[in-house]
Ligand SMILES: Nc1ncnc2c1ncn2[C@@H]1O[C@H](COP(=O)(O)OP(=O)(O)O)[C@@H](O)[C@H]1O
């Protein structure tokens with residue numbers, strides 16, 4: 001029996017970092033996925049995946065989440081989310097030893113929630129292999145637990161959006177699915193610099209310790225998230241875009257933008273984006289832009305590709321993590 005699962009990547013339209021401190025965020029699942037196949041194996045969990053630093057890698061993981069057989073410390077680290085998800089699945093579903101194959105349409109550490117998508121897909125794949133019927137809420141809780149364990153500090157944003165799909169407003173552990181009046185075209189561009197969520201969250205926490213204004217910046221981010229949510233529900237994409245631009249400025253104030261991300265954001269705006277900003281933890285990773293017209297979006301991709309950035313047009317996806325027919 002082979003199980004195929006897919007989990008969407010995500011972009012945050014507004015609210016990253018501030019959401020870690022209890023302010024709201026609005027995120028959207030993308031029509032871009034991590035796929036995992038899981039099938040019962042022999043005596044341990046065998047994982048095959050592609051990691052940016054090493055290309056294709058194979059690893060063995062024990063029931064208690066130990067990665068075996070690697071000399072490189074960084075590879076151990078890269079596999080921590082998968083190893084922790086395997087341990088959780090052993091504890092929660094009594095998952096049998098399985099072979100896992102992971103294929104991601106985005107590079108790891110891109111700010112697109114790759115860690116949450118990989119974790120959700122591995123958990124659901126192993127629940128299915130174990131014959132355990134797991135609720136979405138349980139998957140969301142487990143993804144968040146894995147993120148907390150690995151990153152130290154994490155909001156519920158990524159766990160919620162990869163589990164439920166669509167547009168989601170998150171505030172603390174509460175969430176609400178948003179039905180937008182109009183569906184925008186999105187473009188994602190990668191700065192070609194990795195973004196380490198845990199490290200960036202720590203850096204912002206340090207800045208918050210030192211500078212009193214950081215709380216004020218986060219409060220403003222929280223306010224603009226409320227306005228953005230209302231504009232999204234009304235189909236007022238122009239206002240959504242303007243608020244994304246404002247959010248980008250505030251993220252730059254938190255020092256999570258980079259020269260490459262600034263260049264990308266400006267290319268997006270010159271190409272006619274309604275709004276553009278860093279998405280996710282920043283310090284590298286991706287920027288996201290909102291377009292009204294697909295031809296403008298395609299032009300932005302062409303310009304960014306010519307500058308050496310990886311960029312693609314995508315759409316919101318209504319689906320959260322789910323099983324799919326093998327081969328689909
Ligand atoms: N294809 C993959 N296979 C295994 N682990 C992955 C894969 N993609 C991402 N990850 C894990 O997720 C981590 C990146 O997570 P994070 O820093 O939160 O970035 P992102 O912003 O993309 O979620 C990687 O270091 C790795 O541990």
Ligand SMILES: C[C@@](O)(CCOP(=O)(O)O)CC(=O)O
Nearest residue numbers: 016017111113154155280281
């Ligand atoms: C910075 C943060 O708000 C978003 C991180 O997103 P990502 O892991 O970079 O995709 C952290 C969090 O919400 O846990």
